[in-house]
Each structure stands twice: as structure tokens, then as C-alpha cells.
Amino acid sequence: MVIIESIDDVKKTIHQARVDGNSIGFVPTMGSFHSGHLSLIKRSVSECDVTVVSIFVNPLQFNNLLDYNVYPRDVDGDIQQLEKERVDILFIPRADDMYKEQAKTYVEVEGLSDVLEGKFRPGHFKGVSTVVCKLLNIVQPENVYFGWKDAQQLVIIKKMVRDLNMPVNIIGCPTIRERDGLAASxxxxxxxxxxxxxxxxxxxxxxxxxxxxxxxxxxxxxxxxxxxxxxxxxxxxxxxxxxxxxxxxxxxxxxxxxxxxxxxxxxxxxxxxxxxxxxxxx
The missing domain is CATH 3.30.1300.10 (Pantoate-beta-alanine ligase, C-terminal domain)
Structure with missing residues (x-):
């Protein structure tokens, strides 16, 4: 598994994999992996020639700075799990590369982003849509995998991809639960x-x-x-x-x-x- 931080470097590496005739699967994450993440990764590995996983705790989707600061992070542990799953590329971008100081462009799916989670987390889905759009532009996968546990997020991403004519398959995967039924998170x-x-x-x-x-x-x-x-x-x-x-x-x-x-x-x-x-x- 290669670990890449630079946007330009990951684009070059994925481009070469595509030139070599490989299909690209992508699992965008914020890290701190659990069984739900691993189910998405396993599916990508089983369905695509090359699997890319990203770890990026996206500041734009947090409307509460404390929530962002305490969000679980375990990059070393995540790397060990990804190696076991035979992931090909791990992309860990830096926040100042993903969001340049003068960035003024955002993506927002109107209507769908304003209900349920949107009511309680203002701006959350604007941040989610923007970062997913950027990551899809960087990785340009054939397939990208999301869990149904975050159902509203999945619906919004599907709508964004459809509205923007993005050439990618959004694949929703079942919620993974712990032994007592609690959704993995x-x-x-x-x-x-x-x-x-x-x-x-x-x-x-x-x-x-x-x-x-x-x-x-x-x-x-x-x-x-x-x-x-x-x-x-x-x-x-x-x-x-x-x-x-x-x-x-x-x-x-x-x-x-x-x-x-x-x-x-x-x-x-x-x-x-x-x-x-x-x-x-x-």
C-alpha cells in the first residue's frame, strides 16, 4: 500500500493505474475505522482492481469546533487495518491543500440538505457535498462506496452526482451493526x-x-x-x-x-x- 499526502501525487498515481487498465474503487472516510468502514473497503477490493481510501477529517462539515477537535483519530491503527485489507492507495490530504486560503467555491444540494440532520447541523451537508465533490474530482473512480447508516448523506451525494453529471457509480452498502444492534460508528x-x-x-x-x-x-x-x-x-x-x-x-x-x-x-x-x-x- 502506498500512502500519499499530495493531491498532485495521488492524481498521478491513480492516472497510471488507470492507464495500466485498472478499474478504480474509492472509499472516502474520516478515519478511526470500525466494521462499517471495513465492509465498504472489502467490497471495493472485491469489485475493483485498485482501491483508494482517503482519510480526511473535513473541517468544513463541522458546525461545532469542539466536535471537530474531539473527533476520533487513529491514523496508525487505520493504516494497519488497511494493509490487512490489501488496500492499494491511502490518500491523506492536508486541510490547507484541500481548502486553499482564497477558496470561494462550495457545493450545496438545496432542499435535501435542510431537513433532518440539516436542521440540527447547519452547513453540515454543504461541507460534505463540497469535500466529496473535490475528492471525486481528484480520484476520479469508477465506483465510490458509502454506507446506508448515513442515509441522508448518501441520498444527497447521489443527487449531487446526478445533477452535476459526474461519471461515477455511487454504491450504497448495508449498515453494519454491533452484536446488540447498535449501528457501527x-x-x-x-x-x-x-x-x-x-x-x-x-x-x-x-x-x-x-x-x-x-x-x-x-x-x-x-x-x-x-x-x-x-x-x-x-x-x-x-x-x-x-x-x-x-x-x-x-x-x-x-x-x-x-x-x-x-x-x-x-x-x-x-x-x-x-x-x-x-x-x-x-
């Missing part, structure tokens, strides 16, 4: 002794899924009330949002039919968590 290290509270959102989402699939409940308000009541059982948990969206249009569902996705966010004393479950009604 770099932020899980901050949960501490509040594991039961952290699982409240997953419990609420699973209850909504059960009501739809087994009890044939279709009333959105009934489903959300039941899910919200589960989270209310935990005094230390603040429910920030719990919604059911149409999976195709990514707008609030008026009724449960076809494919929908239940999404939520909770705030614990030491960490904020998001999760979602896709539900298909036959």
Missing part, C-alpha cells in the same frame, strides 16, 4: 456506560418496523408516537427527531407504502447518535 467510543440509552433509538426504529410489517400499521402518527414513547423511557436521552420518509423522493411520507425509511437522532450526555431502518411494504 466512530463516535461509539464516547458512549461509555450509557450503552442501554444508546440503544433506545434502535429499539424505537425496530418497533416501528415491527408495527409496519407484522401488525400492518400504516398510520404515520401512530408509528412515530409509539417510537417516541420508547425513547421517552430513558430520561438521559434527548430525541432530536424521529421521522418516516419516502425512500425514493426522500420527503416525509404521507402514508406507509412501497419503500420508506424511518430515521432518528438522539443526544446522550456525551455523544450524539443517528440511525435508520429501511422498510419495504409489499
Amino acid at each position: 466512530s463516535r461509539n467510543i464516547f458512549i461509555g456506560d450509557k450503552r442501554i440509552e444508546a440503544l433506545s433509538l434502535y429499539r424505537a426504529l425496530k418497533r416501528i418496523e415491527e408495527m409496519v410489517l407484522k401488525e400492518k400499521v400504516r398510520d404515520i402518527s401512530v408509528l412515530l408516537t409509539e417510537g417516541g414513547n420508547i425513547i421517552k423511557e430513558y430520561p438521559l436521552v434527548e430525541l432530536q427527531y424521529l421521522e418516516i420518509f419516502d425512500a425514493e423522493e426522500f420527503v416525509p411520507a404521507q402514508e406507509v407504502k412501497g419503500s420508506v425509511i424511518a430515521l432518528g437522532a438522539i443526544q446522550l450526555p456525551s455523544v450524539r447518535l443517528i440511525d435508520n431502518i429501511a422498510i419495504k411494504v409489499l
Whole structure:
């Protein structure tokens, strides 16, 4: 595995790999790898000739400087895991290279960026869209892999790529969960002794899924009330949002039919968590 910091150098290395007839797979990350990241990397390695992974804690997507400063970082540990997975290229750009001092250009997907996470993290998706656009321009992969755990992010990136006619396949991969159902996340290290509270959102989402699939409940308000009541059982948990969206249009569902996705966010004393479950009604 080669490790590259320079944008020009990584472009030259990937260009040569492409000239040699290799397909390029790309997994953009902020590092501090968990099983979810590794599932994306494994898929790229299995489907593409050359896999590029980036590690860049993107300052533009943090609306809270403290959150940026404490975001988990473990580059040495990440490198060891990437070598085990037989990744070909690790790209670790510097922030001052990614964002020049006079940079004035940003990418924002209107509408989709303003709901759910966008309400609670102003500017977050502007930062995500901008950095992903830049990384795709640098790497120019055939395939890029994202997890459905960050469903809104995935929908926004797909929309950006489609609107800008970018020649890349955006591949969404299943959420990876820990043994008790908690969605894998770099932020899980901050949960501490509040594991039961952290699982409240997953419990609420699973209850909504059960009501739809087994009890044939279709009333959105009934489903959300039941899910919200589960989270209310935990005094230390603040429910920030719990919604059911149409999976195709990514707008609030008026009724449960076809494919929908239940999404939520909770705030614990030491960490904020998001999760979602896709539900298909036959």
C-alpha cells in the first residue's frame, strides 16, 4: 500500500493505474475505522482492481469546533487495518491543500440538505457535498462506496452526482451493526456506560418496523408516537427527531407504502447518535 499526502501525487498515481487498465474503487472516510468502514473497503477490493481510501477529517462539515477537535483519530491503527485489507492507495490530504486560503467555491444540494440532520447541523451537508465533490474530482473512480447508516448523506451525494453529471457509480452498502444492534460508528467510543440509552433509538426504529410489517400499521402518527414513547423511557436521552420518509423522493411520507425509511437522532450526555431502518411494504 502506498500512502500519499499530495493531491498532485495521488492524481498521478491513480492516472497510471488507470492507464495500466485498472478499474478504480474509492472509499472516502474520516478515519478511526470500525466494521462499517471495513465492509465498504472489502467490497471495493472485491469489485475493483485498485482501491483508494482517503482519510480526511473535513473541517468544513463541522458546525461545532469542539466536535471537530474531539473527533476520533487513529491514523496508525487505520493504516494497519488497511494493509490487512490489501488496500492499494491511502490518500491523506492536508486541510490547507484541500481548502486553499482564497477558496470561494462550495457545493450545496438545496432542499435535501435542510431537513433532518440539516436542521440540527447547519452547513453540515454543504461541507460534505463540497469535500466529496473535490475528492471525486481528484480520484476520479469508477465506483465510490458509502454506507446506508448515513442515509441522508448518501441520498444527497447521489443527487449531487446526478445533477452535476459526474461519471461515477455511487454504491450504497448495508449498515453494519454491533452484536446488540447498535449501528457501527466512530463516535461509539464516547458512549461509555450509557450503552442501554444508546440503544433506545434502535429499539424505537425496530418497533416501528415491527408495527409496519407484522401488525400492518400504516398510520404515520401512530408509528412515530409509539417510537417516541420508547425513547421517552430513558430520561438521559434527548430525541432530536424521529421521522418516516419516502425512500425514493426522500420527503416525509404521507402514508406507509412501497419503500420508506424511518430515521432518528438522539443526544446522550456525551455523544450524539443517528440511525435508520429501511422498510419495504409489499
